Amino acid sequence: MEAGVPGKRQPSLGKAACILTGASRGFGRSLALLLAPRLEAGSVLVLVARSQGALAELETDLRRGFSGLEVNSVPADLSTEEGMQLVLGAVRELPGAADLERLIIINNAGSLGEISKSFVDFTSPAEVNSYFAFNVTSALCLTSSILKAFPERPGLCKTVVNISSLCAVKPFKSWTLYCTGKAARDMMFQILALEKPDVRVVNYAPGPLDTEMQQLARTKSGDPEVRQQFLDMKQSGGLLDCSISAQKLVNLLLEDTFDSGAHIDFYDI
Amino acid sequence: MEAGVPGKRQPSLGKAACILTGASRGFGRSLALLLAPRLEAGSVLVLVARSQGALAELETDLRRGFSGLEVNSVPADLSTEEGMQLVLGAVRELPGAADLERLIIINNAGSLGEISKSFVDFTSPAEVNSYFAFNVTSALCLTSSILKAFPERPGLCKTVVNISSLCAVKPFKSWTLYCTGKAARDMMFQILALEKPDVRVVNYAPGPLDTEMQQLARTKSGDPEVRQQFLDMKQSGGLLDCSISAQKLVNLLLEDTFDSGAHIDFYDI
Numbered sequence: 001m002e003a004g005v006p007g008k009r010q011p012s013l014g015k016a017a018c019i020l021t022g023a024s025r026g027f028g029r030s031l032a033l034l035l036a037p038r039l040e041a042g043s044v045l046v047l048v049a050r051s052q053g054a055l056a057e058l059e060t061d062l063r064r065g066f067s068g069l070e071v072n073s074v075p076a077d078l079s080t081e082e083g084m085q086l087v088l089g090a091v092r093e094l095p096g097a098a099d100l101e102r103l104i105i106i107n108n109a110g111s112l113g114e115i116s117k118s119f120v121d122f123t124s125p126a127e128v129n130s131y132f133a134f135n136v137t138s139a140l141c142l143t144s145s146i147l148k149a150f151p152e153r154p155g156l157c158k159t160v161v162n163i164s165s166l167c168a169v170k171p172f173k174s175w176t177l178y179c180t181g182k183a184a185r186d187m188m189f190q191i192l193a194l195e196k197p198d199v200r201v202v203n204y205a206p207g208p209l210d211t212e213m214q215q216l217a218r219t220k221s222g223d224p225e226v227r228q229q230f231l232d233m234k235q236s237g238g239l240l241d242c243s244i245s246a247q248k249l250v251n252l253l254l255e256d257t258f259d260s261g262a263h264i265d266f267y268d269i
Numbered sequence: 270m271e272a273g274v275p276g277k278r279q280p281s282l283g284k285a286a287c288i289l290t291g292a293s294r295g296f297g298r299s300l301a302l303l304l305a306p307r308l309e310a311g312s313v314l315v316l317v318a319r320s321q322g323a324l325a326e327l328e329t330d331l332r333r334g335f336s337g338l339e340v341n342s343v344p345a346d347l348s349t350e351e352g353m354q355l356v357l358g359a360v361r362e363l364p365g366a367a368d369l370e371r372l373i374i375i376n377n378a379g380s381l382g383e384i385s386k387s388f389v390d391f392t393s394p395a396e397v398n399s400y401f402a403f404n405v406t407s408a409l410c411l412t413s414s415i416l417k418a419f420p421e422r423p424g425l426c427k428t429v430v431n432i433s434s435l436c437a438v439k440p441f442k443s444w445t446l447y448c449t450g451k452a453a454r455d456m457m458f459q460i461l462a463l464e465k466p467d468v469r470v471v472n473y474a475p476g477p478l479d480t481e482m483q484q485l486a487r488t489k490s491g492d493p494e495v496r497q498q499f500l501d502m503k504q505s506g507g508l509l510d511c512s513i514s515a516q517k518l519v520n521l522l523l524e525d526t527f528d529s530g531a532h533i534d535f536y537d538i
Contacts (some may be wrong), residue, residue, distance in 0.1 A: 001492040012342045081394055119461040120413045122347070124352055128406040157441070171459040171530070181407070187452035187489060190440040192388040223464070255428040261440070 011254045014101035014157075016043045017094050017148055019087070021078060021139075022109030024049035026211040027163065029058055030242035031106065033065075034250045041068030044094055048074045048087050048109065078109055078142065079134035088145050101157065103150045104253070107139040108163040108184070112213055113177030116222045122176060135181035140188055153199060159253060162189040164203040164263060173223035186263055191263025202258050204249050207266030210239035240266065280487035280523045283370030283426075285312045286354075286363050288415055290347060290408075291378030293318035295480040296432065298327055300375065302334075303519045309370075310337030312364060313363055316341035317343045317356050317378065342463045347378055357414050370426065371457065372419045373522070376454070377432040381482055382446030391445060403452035409457055421467060431458040433472040433532060442492035455532055462530025469529050473518050476535030479508035503529040509535065 016039050022028040024047070032047060039045065046061065049055050052075035059073045074090045076083035113131050114122075122128055143160055150158065167175055168182035186203045193201035208214060208230075218230035233239055245266050252258055252269065285308050291297040293316075301316060308314065314331065318324050321344040328342045343359045345352035368440075382400050391397055412429055419427065437442055437451035455472045462470035477483060477499075487499035502508055514535050521527055521538065 084394060096318050118464050119409070119457070119466070120416050123410050123414045123417065125353060125402065125406050125410050129402050129410055132393065132401045132405065132453075133398050136401065136453075137394050140397055140445070140449075141392050141394050145392045147389050150394065168349050168456075171456060171462065171463055176409070179460055180409075180453045183456035184401075184449045184453035186407075187437075187440060188388070188445060188449040191442065191445050194440055195387050195442050196270070196389070203496055247472060 010037060012040055013104065013253060015040045015099060015250045016102040016104055017046070018043065018104040018106070018149070019046040019048065019091060020106045020108060021048040021087075021142070022163075023047035024051045024054035024058060026213070027206055027209055027242045027246060028108045029054075030246040031108065031249065032062065034063050034243065034246050036066045036069055038250060038254065039066075042099075044070040044072065045066075046072045046074060046090055046094070048076055048078070048088075050077050078138035079130060084138060084141060087124045087142060088090065088149075091141055091146050091149050101155060103146070103158045104161070104164055105143055105146050105159070106161040106163070107143060108161075109138070110163065110181070111136050112216055113175075113181070115174050115178070115216065116220050117176070118174065118222055119176045120246065128177065131177045132181060132184070135177075136184045136188070139185055142258055143192070147196075147199065152169060157200065158198065159200040159202075159256075160189065160192060161249070161253070162186065162201070164205045166205055166265065168203065168205065169263060173226050174221040175226070190261045197260070199260070200250055200256065200258075201260045202252060203261070203263040204247070204252065205263065206245040206266040207236065207240045209242050209245060210234075211242060274353055277304060277349065280511075281305045281309055282373065282522060284309045284368060285328055285371040285373055286315070286369055286419070287312065287373040287375070288315040288317065288360060289375045289377060290317040291432075292413070293323035293327060293481070294322045295514060296375045296478055296511045298323075298476055298520065299515040300377065301327060301331065302426055303512065303515050305331050305521060306337045307339055307523065308335075308338055311368075312337075313341065315343060315356075315359055315363070319346050320495040333531045334435055347407035350416070353410060354518040355409060356411060357418075358416050360418050364382075370424060372415070372425065372427045373430070374412055374415050374428070375430040375432070376412060377430075378407070379404050379432065379450070382444075382450070384447065384485065385443060385444050385489050386445070387443065387491055388445045396424070397446065399448045401450060404446075405453045405457070412461070416436035417466065426469065427467065428469040428471075429458065429461060430518070430522070431455065431470070431472045433474045436536065437472065437474065438532060442495050443490040444495075446509070459530045465527070469525065469527075471521060471527050472532040473521065474532065475514040475518065476509045477502055477507060477513060478511050479503075480511065483508055
């Protein structure tokens with residue numbers, strides 16, 4: 001990494017518009033802080049999350065550290081039509097700079113779903129529909145709407161990131177909704193990659209992060225074996241710091257050599 | 270195959286309760302007709318589909334051919350809570366025969382979704398949510414509810430079939446919703462297989478069937494290349510008769526040696 005070498009300019013993502021969901025904490029927050037120094041003056045970072053307070057705090061930190069960066073916070077619940085419209089409104093209001101070099105959409109928002117239940121306990125369509133609305137539908141419709149808001153033109157590179165998981169490719173007991181949603185998202189973004197060769201798409205599995213989600217995993221997973229595995233992982237120091245994994249994703253974006261549509265795991269690179 | 274050898278008893282699925290969705294036409298209808306002779310006297314076949322007329326016709330055919338079989342038709346739209354309740358009501362009313370040897374749940378109902386659109390055209394959450402409600406949520410909640418309605422007991426073997434597709438494992442341009450839904454279902458049923466070793470689960474991809482769905486594929490797929498591939502497949506005789514593929518699935522169920530949770534394609538066996 002060249003970061004921090006005195007006198008040497010850091011590699012950059014250019015003048016960009018970047019939309020990041022689930023930005024207020026955990027991996028999303030780390031990513032925002034690591035992306036900011038790679039965005040050139042005049043770039044805009046749109047931060048989306050449900051928690052207004054945590055978003056405002058992050059916005060303050062970013063404004064203080066990166067004066068050339070415009071930061072827009074959008075407190076919104078992406079599981080609702082209203083929340084989607086709030087984000088799309090913010091995207092439509094972005095300055096349509098003719099010299100914009102890059103559009104980056106990062107679908108990081110997601111929820112674990114009810115992990116104390118087994119497959120056979122999911123008998124309520126409303127509960128399941130609500131999970132998919134937030135975790136699958138909103139990622140599809142938001143990405144589509146944003147891509148449409150930025151017509152193709154020479155010099156504008158578009159990148160779409162899906163924050164995926166090992167759970168997208170491997171089933172885990174007690175994690176019915178999470179695995180199903182992540183598998184759905186991986187497939188959906190593979191199709192985008194096929195259909196739009198001009199859009200760079202990556203399904204990035206960030207590895208086992210030391211976040212609140214992992215805390216839930218080791219305490220609430222219905223299956224005792226799964227719970228123990230996550231507990232062991234925590235106790236043996238096997239969990240990753242969000243910023244370590246977020247940095248790998250930033251490097252992926254900077255290098256920009258991945259196969260579009262690929263599922264790339266933290267441990268693969 | 271032993272079918273039709275005079276004087277020789279056909280292998281049987283025993284005395285079974287079998288619930289089949291999407292039964293009124295295409296693959297579902299063929300499957301119903303091929304399953305019926307493998308169900309012993311006293312078995313019940315619950316047929317679910319939206320089309321009341323086509324269901325009634327199939328029911329008549331089955332009653333005529335297999336006098337020992339109880340056939341219950343349930344006209345229901347599984348994308349709605351009301352439709353789900355209709356099916357669950359019919360399942361609860363099934364005779365709880367103590368000598369029932371097998372419960373078979375076949376999740377065959379499904380829709381293609383809008384294939385004239387690309388990923389970037391899916392900007393309406395309502396459209397996408399409605400697709401997943403029918404194609405993913407209903408399969409999960411129906412399967413769970415039925416499994417719960419039949420408590421485990423020695424001598425009762427439970428089998429769950431997910432009618433999958435090549436699209437569950439391979440992305441196709443123009444088929445965003447279909448591929449995403451099928452990938453989601455495969456994952457979801459893999460989890461059931463992991464969680465319930467006593468339930469036999471198979472994700473069966475029936476191959477390219479010569480159905481109405483294929484006609485839509487070769488005429489309505491938004492991507493011209495995809496359209497042409499499906500057209501070529503039709504013209505070169507590459508499409509399969511539903512009954513050929515349904516027979517392979519019946520054989521799989523009779524042999525019952527598959528790895529639970531596996532994705533098994535028509536061409537693999």
